[in-house]
Amino acid sequence: MGKEVLVNALHQASRRRQQPLVAVNCAAIPPELVESELFGYQPGAFTGARAQGSLGHIRSADKGILFLDEIGEMPLAAQSRLLRVLQERRVTPVGASTGVPVDLLLITATNRDGGSLVASGQLRADLYYRINGLSVELPPLRERTDKQGLMQQIYSQYRDPVHSHTLSPRVLAALMSHPWPGNIRQLVNVIRVAVALADGEDLQIWHLPADFLGQLEADTPTEAGGSAPSLSAGDEAHTVSTDPLVHTLQVYHHCEGNVSRAARELAISRNTLYKRLRALGLR
DSSP: OHHHHHHHHHHHHSTTTTSOEEEEEGGGSOGGGHHHHHHOBOTTSSTTOOTTOBOHHHHHTTTSEEEEESGGGSOHHHHHHHHHHHHHSEEOOBTOSSOEEOOOEEEEEOSSOHHHHHHTTSSOHHHHHHHOSSOOOOOOGGGOTTHHHHHHHHHHHHSOTTSOSSOOHHHHHHHHTOOOTTHHHHHHHHHHHHHHHHTTSOOOGGGSOHHHHHTSOTTOBOTTSSBOOOOSSSSSOOOOOSSHHHHHHHHHHHTTTOHHHHHHHHTSOHHHHHHHHHHTTOO
16 A cells, blocks of 8 residues: 555656556456556457457556556566567557557556566566666555654544544554554554444544454563563463553453453452453443
8 A cells, every 4th residue: 555655646746647647456467468458459359359449558547657566477478568668658559560659657566676576587687677767665564764643644534523633642552563564554444443443432442453452563662671571371472562551451352351361461450450441441
């Protein structure tokens, strides 16, 4: 999702913002259909072709921007044709003998290093050097320095009008301590689910999905500066959060609602656990 957001921002900031932005996930197109999807085809060019033919993604992006995601997944034959399009600024549809002029700005993306794709033979070296102009590396969400502002921004986008304008410190702390293996898509889903579960109330810890709390990193730093221990029960590691209520909720879910077991894991009395659960709205 981060790639699409960046490409959309580039499109809106460019001189081509009034022209089309065509995004293509190369990994999602069956190899046998890549050339007809990208370059288009003439009527009757092959069995099953539409009678009116197809413009193709490249010609659809004429005067605008073409975004090819996962460029390394494109078959080598299609890469060769793409290189010719970039060099000649003309595209020849499947089944045609002459090319059609195109004017487009190409943006490509891959989740692997381009050099390693070339070394493994998945990406043509001449195409790589043709498209490798300005390179921008998008860090995963867990490594971004603007996570807090991004979380507030996404919350503002999806919150109900009756909700507080900002996330509470406690909810924000839980979000900040998460590893986010699913990156921004996962963050958006977590916030949308929490907003739906809040149902008009201000977001609280207990509105966050249970599986989200179970995925918190096992090496979240403690207040003492060391590495937080994982829960002893079970084989799966869970993070001990620095927030007592977040930690309590994690352990409570891990213990499947067993109060006695959760109290032992937390090394607190049952009465203290009940107080925390009441504060969380669970008792």
